[in-house]
Amino acid sequence: MLFSNPFALKKLGILGMNKRNIHYIGAQNNRKYYPFVDNKLKTKVIAQSAGIAVPKLLATVERQSQLRNLKDILVGLDKFVVKPAQGSGGKGILVITQREGDIFIKPSGQRLELKDVHRDISNILSGLYSLGGKPDVAMIEKLVEFDPIFDRYSYEGVPDIRVIIYKGYPAMAMLRCSTKESDGKANLHQGAVGVGINMASGKALFAVQHGDPVTKH
Known part of the structure; x- marks a missing residue:
């Protein structure tokens, strides 16, 4: 396993999980609301009430x-x-x-x-x-069925695009593509491929699987 100098990562503008959790998620969200997002069923009810598909x-x-x-x-x-x-x-x-x-x-x-x-x-x-x-x-x-335009990007499953919003502004985005290993699920922990997206152009920047860079999917 390779380890990087945290100061070098900070200089590159890479946000670590600890800082993300403490300074962004923890500092910007009241803990009393956590149960609503830690439970997909409760989250679904809230999303539906807000008119979100x-x-x-x-x-x-x-x-x-x-x-x-x-x-x-x-x-x-x-x-x-x-x-x-x-x-x-x-x-x-x-x-x-x-x-x-x-x-x-x-x-x-x-x-x-x-x-x-x-x-x-x-x-x-x-x-x-x-x-x-x-x-x-x-x-x-x-079951969500996706448009054929995504056929070349995802294997045996629905890909998804995740956009992180910070204080009302889109901060970063990624595409998650299912693989044979992930068994049709676009979940990185299960072996899906995560693709970083350039927010300005919409083009792919790089991709990882199990934390390792990949160039083919």
């Missing part, structure tokens, strides 16, 4: 006892995403792009049975993927 919430599973009716909950759902409300690092997210009866197909083509979906949701409820291991809620959302 978000993936449609199809169902929620809050208790293990509800899993007895999982087959009924999934009736008519051919394309969907299961995710923990308080998950982190992309863990516990299950993407289903096709369905053949009681067989659920992932972007990679892997075929799952109902018991596999049941196990994933049960793990979510038990807190396996949540912050601090707390009991969680499973969200079932409508």
Whole structure:
């Protein structure tokens, strides 16, 4: 593992995580609001009330006892995403792009049975993927399907563009592209590629995967 001199990084204008957390996130946000953004379900409700477009919430599973009716909950759902409300690092997210009866197909083509979906949701409820291991809620959302223009940028999944806003001004942006390793999820912790975007031109500057520079995707 390579380490860089923090003073050299500062001179280059690179913002470290500690300074980001203390001087920007911590200093600019009241802690009483943290629970609203640490919980995707609460965040979704707030976003919807503000008129912000978000993936449609199809169902929620809050208790293990509800899993007895999982087959009924999934009736008519051919394309969907299961995710923990308080998950982190992309863990516990299950993407289903096709369905053949009681067989659920992932972007990679892997075929799952109902018991596999049941196990994933049960793990979510038990807190396996949540912050601090707390009991969680499973969200079932409508699958977002992207425009073909992104076909060359992302593999087996939806890419996303993230823009960081600071005090009302766009400060930085990145594109996250799913890969075979990330299993169709645009999450860097799961192996997706992160691409820095020039805010003025919209052009890509550089890309990383697992913290290492990459030139091909």
